[in-house]
Amino acid sequence: MKASHFASLAPDNDSAEPIRVCFFFNAQRHQLLHGISTAVELARTSGFEVHILSPDPGHIAYAGHVAEALGGAPLHFTLASPALLAALREKNGASLAHKALSLGLVARELNRFDAVALPERTTIRLKRFGAPSPRYIHLDHGAGDRAISFDPRIAQFDMVLMAGEKHRARLMRDGLIRPGRHAVVGYPKFEAADAVRDAAWRPFGNGRPTVLYNPHFSALGSWKVFGESMLNAFAAQDRYNLIVAPHVRMLDGKARKAKWRALADAYAGIDHIHIDLGTERLVDMTYTTLADVYVGDVSSQVYEFLRTPKPCVFLDQRGIDWRSDEDYAHWRYGPVARTPGAVLETIDAAITGHDDFQEVQRQGFAETFAENSAPASRRAADAIAAYLAASGRQAANVPRLGVKAARAAGLIFALAAGWLAHDAIGPAAGPAHAAPTFVEEAVTSHKATLMRAAMRSRSETPNLNTTEIRRVTGLKVPAIPVGWRLTDVQIYPSDFGPIVQVAAVTDQSETVSIVAMHADTPAGRRPMLRTHDGEGVAFWEDASQAYGVVGSLSSQRLMRLAGELAPRT
DSSP states (O other), X not given: OOGGGEEEOSOOOOSSSOEEEEEEOOSOGGGGGGTHHHHHHHHTSTTEEEEEEESOHHHHHHHHHHHHHTTOXXXXXXXXXXXXXXXXXXXXXXXXXXGGGGHHHXXXXXXXXXXXXXXXXXXXXXXXXXXXXXXXXXXXXXXOOSGGGGOGGGGGOSEEEESSHHHXXXXXXXXXXXXXXXXXXXXXXXXXXXHHSOTTOOSOOSOXXXXXXXXXXXXXXXXXXXXXXXXXXXXXXXXXXXXXXXOGXXXXXXXXXXXXXXXXXXXXXXXXXXXXXSOGGGTTTHHHHHOSEEEESSOTHHHHHTTSOOOEEEEOSSOOOGGXXXXXXGGGGSOEEOSGGGHHHHHHHHHHTGGGTHHHHHHHHHHHSOOOSSOHHHHHHHHHHXXXXXXXXXXXXXXXXXXXXXXXXXXXXXXXXXXXXXXXXXXXXXXXXXXXXXXXXXXXXXXXXXXXXXXXXXXXXXXOOHHHHHHHHOOOOOOOOTTOEEEEEEEEOOTTSOEEEEEEEOTTSOEEEEEEEOOOOSOOXXXXXXXXXXXXXXXXXXXXXXXEEEESSOHHHHHHHHHHHSOOO
């Protein structure tokens, strides 16, 4: 990675050998408020140099705005946004082209830090694949009850911070945290949100109670079943105001934004309905603070709303046996509506019967957020400082990259443009919770390289060093037939581990990809054929490794090519 890819917005700290900590924000903006106040407090701590790094210029600007609202600190703001990443972001209209997109581009930069603090889990793959030197510190990005909050990847972090005893007990029970490597610190987002939002702003001036509808983006969310029916019901009544505040991921990307914009236009003439199309109020607790009633499904924002106990309603689109499911513990805080037609009457019942829920709301809030006389962000910064001071500058048993390891990481991550293209178009579609198959990953990698070939800014990498690829990835690449011309060589991430993808033009001028990865397939040493997303894949296995030839060729031709590449039986 070239240094010019990183535009530093602050001078270096002149203190002698400070502990260097990077707060890395590589997801949508809602996660930024979960870490920025801790970064500010740590930057005010003697002996620490704190950097804010993100591939999104909007994130960098917003982080600076929040830091200033918190009183400022000697932070170093760094934008990691090379031209290819910016082009991909512009193409799909998302704030970030993908969480994993930037990892190949920032791996070397992150590897220079003593610690990396982050409120998401995807980046932890760099601990073993590109940036092994820093200690990785996990920051909560919400304090909800769903299983995703207790992701098994949390166990790979060196230090874990959490909001309260509820999370500590469950993470400990699941074996995801270790003694001496975690801390209960409270909820730093409260300080950041309180500092940055406009507390005087109001969307309505009619004096009616305001209902907040907060649908989640996941398949467990309620929007598909309840969304437009709720809007129609609220449009036809005159007792309540309605704020629709979707999770920011429901608005990320051109297509999603266009759908929501059309919906907002349809209800623009209703003065007691406000639909947020992506403002910062979606993330800074504006709506959870001002609303009188919360209507939602599985979002952790219900706990932010319950900072002050108020009526809640939950929407059940799946007939869940939620009372015995700890992932739905927050549904204890109000009545549950099972059909769109019952929502308004359930809101009425939540208001009149709120006394029945106030105590359990207070108890749930106390279990979720550890309160203390010290601000949560100060406690979080102190916990990070104490851990890093006690454990030394380098992670136990993980040396900084030597020359050979740096070359290995360089082989993989200098090909970051390919990683970006792969994640921008895949993994390929399938059932919502199904793991991608070898064929899907092979096709996605092939299309990623075609996408790279169409981009003027790409950097071709036609050199095939099979010895070094095998040393780094453990993957053996088939011998390329005489007369073929290599056009690109890439290493991509996947659920199976690294994928080696070799783009070539055959002796008959056909564009194909040869793909290798560790994966189980139905094939043996004799090739099999599948098609996916308009591309054919002839694939086989040899010595626990899967191979494939991918291209828009006839089935007979693909099988013939695979026969030439596969080992003789």
